[in-house]
Amino acid sequence: LSHREGDYLVSTHSGLISLFGTLTAFQGGVLRGTSVRMSHYIGGQNSAGAKKVMTLAFSISSCIGAVISVLILIGRHRLPHLYSNDKRVVDATSDLLIIVAIGYFLCVVFYLSMAVLDAQGRPQIVAFAFFIGAWVVALPVIYVNAFVFDWGLVGIWVGLIIGYIITSLVLSYFVLRTDWNAVLADAYRRNNLHDETESVTSTVCLTGGMVDQLVDSVTGSPRFFLPSPSPPWNRTTSP
Numbered sequence: 106l107s108h109r110e111g112d113y114l115v116s117t118h119s120g121l122i123s124l125f126g127t128l129t130a131f132q133g134g135v136l137r138g139t140s141v142r143m144s145h146y147i148g149g150q151n152s153a154g155a156k157k158v159m160t161l162a163f164s165i166s167s168c169i170g171a172v173i174s175v176l177i178l179i180g181r182h183r184l185p186h187l188y189s190n191d192k193r194v195v196d197a198t199s200d201l202l203i204i205v206a207i208g209y210f211l212c213v214v215f216y217l218s219m220a221v222l223d224a225q226g227r228p229q230i231v232a233f234a235f236f237i238g239a240w241v242v243a244l245p246v247i248y249v250n251a252f253v254f255d256w257g258l259v260g261i262w263v264g265l266i267i268g269y270i271i272t273s274l275v276l277s278y279f280v281l282r283t284d285w286n287a288v289l290a291d292a293y294r295r296n297n298l299h300d301e302t303e304s305v306t307s308t309v310c311l312t313g314g315m316v317d318q319l320v321d322s323v324t325g326s327p328r329f330f331l332p333s334p335s336p337p338w339n340r341t342t343s344p
Contacts, residue, residue, distance in 0.1 A: 143224035218276030243268025
C-alpha cells in the first residue's frame with residue numbers, strides 16, 4: 106500500500122497508532138481500577154457491590170471517552186503536528202482522526218467489558234472475543250477495504266474500528282448474561298482452594314520446625330537445617 110500510494114502512509118499510520126495508544130491509557134486506568142474493585146466485592150460474595158462498581162465505572166469511562174473524542178475532533182488539524190510537519194501526513198491524519206474519535210468513544214464498552222470479565226475470573230471469554238473481532242472479522246474487512254474497494258489507509262482504520270466493535274459486542278453479550286450466582290460460587294471455590302494451600306504450607310513449615318527441634322535435642326547443638334551430604338567429587342578417601 107505504501108509502495109503504491111507513498112511512504113507518508115507509514116508515518117501517518119504509525120502516528121495514529123502512537124496517539125491512539127497514548128489516549129487509551131486513560132481508559133486503561135479505569136479498566137484496572139474496575140477490575141481490582143470488582144474482584145474485592147466478588148471475593149467477598151457481594152454481587153450488589155460489584156454491580157455498583159460496574160455502573161460507576163461505565164459512567165466514568167463514558168465521560169472520559171466523550172471528552173477525549175470531542176477534543177480529538179476539535180484538535181484534529183493540530184494533533185498531527187505533534188509528530189510530523191509533512192503536509193501529506195498532516196492532511197491524511199486530520200481526515201483519519203474523525204474515524205479515530207468515533208472508535209475511541211465506542212471502545213468504552215470494550216474496556217469496561219474486559220475489566221468486568223477479568224474481575225469475574227473469565228479471561229477465556231476475552232481471548233475468544235479478541236479472536237472473533239481481530240482475526241475472523243477485522244482482518245478480512247481490512248483486506249477488502251484496502252485492496253478491493255481501494256480505500257487505502259482509511260479502509261485499514263475502518264476495519265480496525267469494526268473489529269473493535271465486534272469484539273465489544275461479544276464481550277458485552279457475556280457481561281449482560283452473567284450468572285452472578287455462578288461467579289460468586291466460583292470465587293468462593295478459588296478462595297477455599299487458596300486457604301487449603303496456605304494450610305498445607307503452614308503444616309509443612311511446622312513439621313520442619315519440629316524436626317529441627319528434635320535434632321537439636323539429640324545432638325545438643327542448634328541448627329536451622331540438616332546439612333546435605335557433600336558430592337562425591339568433594340569427598341576425601343584414605344589410601
